[in-house]
Amino acid sequence: MGLRSGAFISCYYLCFFVLVAAEVRLHYGRCHGPSTRGLCLPSDECSAELSYHQAADECYHLVCCLMKPQAYSQLTEDYCRIEPVPRIASGVMTNIHEFPWMAMLLYSHDGKHFEPKCGGSLIDKKWIVTAAHCVSAPGNGQAPPPLLRVRLGEWDTRLKSNRIHEYSIARTIVHEEYLPSEHTTGSDLYKFSNDIALLQLGESVNYTEFVQPVCLPYLPTGIATRIDAYANNYLTISGWGRTSDQSLELSPVKVKALVSGWTMIDCKKHYADVGPGQMCAGGSRLSGQAASCQGDSGGPVIDDNQLVGIISLGKYRCGSLTGPIVFTRVDHYVTWLEKTIKANA
Secondary structure, three states: OOOOHHHHHHHHHHHHHHHHHOOOOOOOOEEEOOOOEEEEEOHHHOOOOEEEEOOHHHHOOOEEEEEOOOOOOOOHHHHHOOOOOOOOOOOEEOOOOOOOOEEEEEEOOOOOOOEEEEEEEEEEOOEEEEOHHHOOOOOOOOOOOOEEEEEEOOOEOOOOOOOOEEEEEEEEEEOOOOOOOOOOOOOHHHHOOOOOEEEEEOOOOOOOOOOOOOEOOOOOOOOOOOOOOOEOOEEEEEEOOOOOOOOOOOOOEOEEEEEEEOOHHHHHHHOOOOOOOEEEEOOEOOOOEOOOOOOOOOOEEEEOOEEEEEEEEOOOOOOOOOOOEEEEEHHHHHHHHHHHHHHOO
């Protein structure tokens, strides 16, 4: 089909008008500010929405025009007013902005060489929640390296970045009913019940694009039981754990995976001693969702933007589709968390 001459004439005048009307803006090159890159521009072209930094060596008689950095609220409660955004994943690398509450726990014998072994979640300016077994000695005569520091803002351990910050630990508070050494009988699930602990950081965290708190689960009133609140729900786990049973190396990049919650009845078929402060998830042949791997311990289990679980333990091998792993149910411990933080503020 041929092009009609009228259409050609209309396009000609329209395109000519757009080209003439468009404002031509000269590009004078790029420059570097204190923490970000910018454009070399005349000062009158650096609009009110932009800040500018004088960089005479780079821009000569021009200014280095930089975007104003985004300001982030330093109030923890502000981050739980944001509309939840589902984060659905299935055993893949995260992007750099995902799970900004994720903490890497660092252990060392000498205070110089640190090794990551567990994860945790930032829930307030000075508080990390993790699994109790990540901060307590196993009680079998072994002397593992002590937990000394917490790293926030980490994504890829192979890269150095100014978004990463490390904090000393001022205080460790393990749940008072976590008593594995006193429970000499019963299953490991019973011995390691109440697997939850708080870490108080030596200084307050500055919330940024890469470091933000996660919300504790909302506890609605008037509900008789929440025992199966997460059954058949998709939940997301994340961490730097092993990605397979055949590998001893931890993932250098923060990874995430999708798991689904189990009913308490189905969970008890695999773990008879599972208690109200625990739940099962993952390891389902029907959904093809594998269990988490060693190194993910203490890390978060997320529903939307709420911390609903802490990775605890399991009897199935890493990545198994045979059975689930056990998480500490955070909603069971919200009162304990809030009271403990308030008492130690």
